[in-house]
Amino acid sequence: MPDRPDYSALTRGQIALLERISTGDTGLAMLGRLVRLAQDVLGALGAGFAEYGPGHGRVIACAGRCAGALGRRVTVPEADRTQFLPLDALDDAIAGRGDGTDIRYVLGTPCAVGDAVVGALYVSYGEGGEPGPEHHAVLELLAATAGHLYGRQAGFPVHGDGPVVAALADGLAVVDRDRVVQLWNPAAERLTGRTAAEALHHELPFPVPPPGQVLVHHLPSGRRLKVTAGDLPRTPAMRVVTFRDSTDQDRRHEDRDLFVAVTSHELRTPVTVIKGYADTLTNHWDSLGDQGRQDAVRAIGARAGELARLVDRLLSATSEDGEVGGAPPGPFDLADALRAAAAALPAGLRRRLVLENLPGDLPKAFGDRDSLATILTELATNADKYSPAETEVTVTAAGDESTVTFRVADRGIGIRPEHVERAFERYWQGTAGAGAGLGLYLVRRIVERQHGWVSLRPRQGGGTVAEVRFPRA
Incomplete structure (x- = not known):
């Protein structure tokens, strides 16, 4: 690896990236450019970015010898700092495996938006010594640029459609009879994206349901709030409004309903054809002749095979984590x-x-x-x-x-x-x-x-x- 990063290439590349970002470009296309810049500037054999979602991560952009890792699932490491590690020690935690056997080490650093780590930027090296502090600093600079892209919240698989940091507690607001906010807790800030300064003494940005009822409000970010309200004891002119993020729960219900609709739609055609040919054989056996009967039986067999494949597909789609059938590898x-x-x-x-x-x-x-x-x-x-x-x-x-x-x-x-x-x-x-x-x-x-x-x-x-x-x- 080179003794020093290529600062000339870094300067040109950063200027080009910032110009593109300022014109509205974002998402994976820009992240791919940043990954290639990291490889070039740091003299690496390859580079990549692993985005972290709930439970695991996935390589969503890569270049050079790491190009084959695109789409690979990886585990999320516990480290929250820049590290230089042998590839075997990573156990696929950051980079997976590169295509080239000459890749031996990975230098990786987390990418964060505020306090939320959304992924990791990494470069891969062969033999040739450990990268110095300058390499660490440049990689961290580029990771900060990636964080800026994520802060724009557009065009990324996991963190592209709404606030990066999920709410950890219920939002709470106290409003007067005109729905003007008098109290706005930190969870309300996280859930709605409105700071206390923006919310206090302004009208609540969503309706207030009657006591004992639940209202689902859709935010522009795509997040869904489940809102309840009640009167403030001894202060009838004030109401307490609580709200929580119900996005995942609502989507699970939608998935269930959609699965039922998909199942009925997918199965209807082969079942109808099988029944039609079976009725034809039953009602017109003698008039069909040998060739007609053989054609009908072949059609039933083909549709039955199609039906079996559909059942396998649909049953395999009912669980996120269950096994998909198949022989041992x-x-x-x-x-x-x-x-x-x-x-x-x-x-x-x-x-x-x-x-x-x-x-x-x-x-x-x-x-x-x-x-x-x-x-x-x-x-x-x-x-x-x-x-x-x-x-x-x-x-x-x-x-x-x-x-x-x-x-x-x-x-x-x-x-x-x-x-x-x-x-x-x-x-x-x-x-x-x-x-x-x-x-x-x-x-x-x-x-x-x-x-x-x-x-x-x-x-x-x-x-x-x-x-x-x-x-x-």
Whole structure:
């Protein structure tokens, strides 16, 4: 590694970043530029940013030798300071594993907005000594810039749609008969984003429900407040208003209702077709003839197989943490498994799919071979849904020292950088009426059960690339 950071590149890069930020650019695209700047300025082999959410983190931007870690789930470290550690000591806590075996160390620093740590910025090195204080200082400067991006609260997977710091206690306000605020506690500040100075002696920014009733108020940030109120004892002209964040609870109820709707919609078509053909066989057996009866039985068999796959998908989507079915992982030939999975696709998808580059000397992957049918079906279906009918969907594969990878690429409408992680959320749809929003969610769960990871990215020239990485056997 260089003895000193490249301060000339740092100055140019920071000026360019700030100019873009001042014109309104934010989100993952800007974070990607910052990560590449960190790699260049600090003379690293690679760099990345892991965003922290509830319970775990995920690599959402990376460059250089760390590019293969995009989409990888990582654990959240306990350290709250800049550290330089051997890669093995991290246990995937910050960076996951890079593609190159020559990566040996990671220098990482937390990224915070106020007191809330939203992620970590890191650079990766090979052999060559420990980075000095100047390297630490530059990385911390760039992490502060990342924190500034997060402070704008736009375009990030976890911390992009509202206040970064969740409320830890109920908000409380005391209002007079005209709903003018006389008291405003710290939790109220956190929940609403209004300081006491902004709230006191001004009208309460949401309605007050009658005593004994509950009102749900939607803030512009997307947060939902569950509001209750009561009279202040011995002061009838005053009312106490309490409110708490009910966003997650309400969304769980919505997920349940949406799951019921999705289930009925997804199952209706194959059930209707099976019943229709069964009725036809029952009522017209003699008039159908042998060929007609065989065609009807084949259609019932095909729809029954489709129904079984739908049931597996829908049941797998009922739990965030439950196991997705499958055999124990082991070594398998990825190229051969992809060919078999492609041959089993419905005819319409099969015609669009082009197996472009499946090397014969591809190293063995470690995972569940049988799951490739589900993974490829979901990715190919997604590509088919969002790309013009006359374009091809290509499948390629490659291997390196630590992973075996395949990519499904289309020439469709593409994906916005801030949506590359949201696309894996259960029920999320990028386009209104685009489907149930379960396919990519299921793919990520299946792949991560096998200690692999999956990511999406915009394709140069238009379209989307889905990349699945398995550990090398």
